[in-house]
Amino acid sequence: MELLNGSFITIFQGVMLFIIAKIILNMKYAAKDLLYILLIILSGSICYYFFNRFALFIVILAAIFYFYKKVKLYSFLTIIGSILILYLSSMASLLMFLLFDIRSFNIIIVNLVYVLIFASVSIVCSLFLRYLIKILRQSYLSTNKIYITIVALFLFFTFIILFSFMPSSIDKSSTFKLVIVVYVAFILAIVILVIVISISVLREMRYKRQMQEIDHYYKYTLRIEKINNDMRKFRHDYINILLSMSEYIRDDDMPGLKSYFD
Secondary structure: OHHHHOHHHHHHHHHHHHHHHHHHHOOOOOHHHHHHHHHHHHHHHHHHHHHHHHHHHHHHHHHHHHHHHHHOOHHHHHHHHHHHHHHHHHHHHHHHHHHHOHHHOOHHHHHHHHHHHHHHHHHHHHHHHHHHHHHHHOOHHHHOHHHHHHHHHHHHHHHHHHHHHOOOOOOOHHHHHHHHHHHHHHHHHHHHHHHHHHHHHHHHHHHHHHHHHHHHHHHHHHHHHHHHHHHHHHHHHHHHHHHHHHHHHHOOOHHHHHHHHO
């Protein structure tokens, strides 16, 4: 698979990183944005020849800095999610190569098939992640910075684990298939775990919010009831005052009326 490790694949994956982020955030790039993105991709491609795969961290930092100015805290979550989608797409593409032995084809066909599989998997995963983020933004969790930070850090450490334990070279095709299957299963398990935890946290927050609303409604009801009681007491006293006044007036007892008010 050495032919897939050249500058073409490096630039292609850099472009896909920002396409995935664009789909996830459902945003549009201006001309100035495209120039900045092109600068990041070219810088990452150059750094690749000096730092090998560690150049990915330079691209990640530059991308996070770029998106932070646009979406703030969601930038970290978006880029790490995009990187994991890149990993998943790359693994899926390589698995297809091994299963159908496409490596024996012409290099142009090989690269074309790789691009199609990689892009298809990336777009599908990006749309799915955009749907999840859309649900997240409609919930109480969208304003919870602690939750967003924890999820982003969790995904970041997941990426570090994948990056650290990714073998640089594998001789046997069967072993490589096993590694790809394990990595894909691991990424999917992490995604499912984050979704399940998010749903549980959302339900817990919704339950606490409902309990607070019930408690506030109960206290409000008590205040209204107290006001009604005070109004009834006032009404009763007011009627008694009017009755007493009417009796004094009917008897033409002005001194008694004056003494009643004094």
